[in-house]
Amino acid sequence: MSISETYVRYRRTLGEEPLAIGVVLVALWMAWALVSGLWTGGIRVSSLASLVWDGLLRGLIIGLAGIGLSMTYSILNFANFAHGDYLTSGAFAGMATSYLIAGIGENSVGALLLVGAGGSVFGGAIGIGVTTSPIAVVLGAVVAGVSTIALALLIDRFVYRPIRDESGIALLITSIGVAFALRYLIQFVFGAGVRGTTAAGSVPRIDVPALDGTFRVTAHDASLIVVAGGLMLGVHLLLQRTKLGKAMRAMSDNEDLARITGIPTERVIRTTWIVGAGLTGVAGYMFVLWKGTLGFNDGWLLLLLVFAAVILGGIGSIYGAIGGGIVIGLTASVSVIWIPSEFGRAAAFMVMIVILLFKPEGIFSGRTTA
């Protein structure tokens, strides 16, 4: 698109969209408040840096979970409201494994497998952490991914596949049913309590100097970055170097056409679930390891942010999901500079709504890989 076209387009937008002007004004006010706050010392650079760091990490989790949601959204053509509960399932399965490996011998196997339901075992006591029990954490992450894949394939086989040809809305409603069943089954098995899962005190940390203070980076932050970055790179290579990416793009474009050109659509769908659910499960595990608490509602509470990220990035684009996730994570964290902290998530939702209104195809659209 040439510059003049862009210019004309934006001029037209301004004329037709009074809302757009409002959004721009709000953005200008926010920039002014931030600059003047930094200038006068009302906002400390170190606290800003710490918020940005927190937002970035949260964004990586949202992005990692968003890749799966984005892929199923574009290929199966429905918004999967059970995606958040896939994340929770992965977190519980992975944590149960970590508990079992780290705490076997001193505690009852049942209590460990139930991730200490009812306060029978505490994650802090058995020393869950990337430095204190590295094997337990690595295996936990692997099990989280694998078990979420198994769960997603099982659900797809019995729930989504029989109604594959229904409209996106019918599938969406069905996925709400899946979400309910899954979430409250998890509560039934693991209990309703929110438990601490990591030995938070013994996680190594360093204080990184910022201009007027420091912000904290822990080993769990670092491991989250390594895992998320590695997986994202892996998906990128998978979709770039294999025919799978092309097949997925073809399917999200036109499923019937893809089928008559010989693309095994059911196999592509299965691969989509495998990649998406695996990433989601690992995201759930890393999320819980990073924040140090685990409850049956965690995934559902994250789901709307993941949706926000996917819509922001453009449905179907994995880079969009990653970028959108980081934007949404940063919004939820950094927005507390301008608004009360209770509204961090609300601000992220507002960003999503604004994007839907002005650019429903997403800000990174047109660069899809899958």
Next chain:
Amino acid sequence: MSADDLRGRFSGLFERDVTLALAVLGTIYLAYVLAGVAFGYGLRGQLNSIANLTFYIGVFGMLALALNLHWGYTGLFNIGVVGFMGIGVYVTALVSKPPVAQGGAAQVGGFGLPLGVGIVAGVVVAGLFGLLVALPALRLRADYLAIVTVAFSEIIRFTMMSRTFQTFTVPDTIDLWLFTVDPTADTVGLGGGGGLILNYPDPLEALLRTLFLWEPYMGFVGFVQRTLIPNNPKPVIDGLVYGILLFVCVGLFYLLLSRTGKSPFGRVLKAIREDEDVANALGKDTDRFKLTAFVLGSALMGLGGILWYSSRGSITPPSFRPNITFFVWIALIIGGAGSNTGSFLGGAIFAGVLYEGPRYVKNLVETAFELGDAPGNFGEAVAPMASFDPVPFVLYTLDSVSQLRLVIMGVVLIWLMHNRPEGLLGHRKETASSIDLSRPGGEDASNAAAAADGGENR
């Protein structure tokens, strides 16, 4: 399909909506009365149980009817129902609660206006928020609209919980250009995470006093006390009368919505649901129609929220989680989107079977078998299974019935979407036409009553 046979067999019997509604309600009530007999309830217990059931049938019926206007008629995928309910009841509370100085224990007061004013304000503000959401969001695709509305309802809940809006101090006098307002309110607000105490007069009492029926009502209560229930019958009778009031409201909702649906306005809505571009091409300003329908539905959801929560004594933000929205959706899908009778029946079946039913089943089982205490967690429940002792597991299952209820709802929803996505009466989805579109002399002729409603076969 077996459902077709079933429909054919029963069509003679159930061709009138009233018969069908009475049959379904009768079955549910009978089941509850029988359960009450099994529990050994006295008259008081039975009446309490019936009042409770009536309450939930009423509110879910009402909300499903309101949602039917959005989804069944207009095809607007709104999953922010609970947001509008919350707005309705919070505004009512804010307007009608007495100021702190007169309010006793409440930390946060209101403007102390009559409850009627509060209810009207709640409904109007819910409608206005509907407008606020709809203005930008209605041009979105259905699934985007869904995400926007659920995000909206969460933003509403965050606002209720927020410390920022917890309390405001109202100045003693407000100078408006020409005249001065002297509000009685001192401290108002949304109460934050602790919620609001609804210390205005009881809604039922306020209504009866307005209608000059309070004295006769108290006389009736006294009569019941002398003859049937000797100790303190008032709460029981209050519950029953409130239930009847809710049913009257359901009736009004039904009348309003079926009149709307049959009007030219309603026909345009149905046309939008079927194909918005066609409706547009025929010269209808579809945006305006969608907007009106959305605002009307939101206002009705606000009223539904008010009728649900305003007699509860207090409201807290956790009551307004998205789960309630999905409950209403399940009710609508059970009944069949597009049919008003279906919506109400869906609400009744949802309330009677899925929402309240599991608890009764649990109590029934506990009454039938003398069982011990349930184990504290899943591990203790499963461990004895190794030695073939299923009792602890059964006990744990019964004890967790309030969570399993939601699992059952999820499974029912999946089952419905697989086997009967049109719900109980969705096959009678009205077409966007003022005349009968069914083929004369065809198979529909034997099914004349259904055909009169449009008789769309899917």
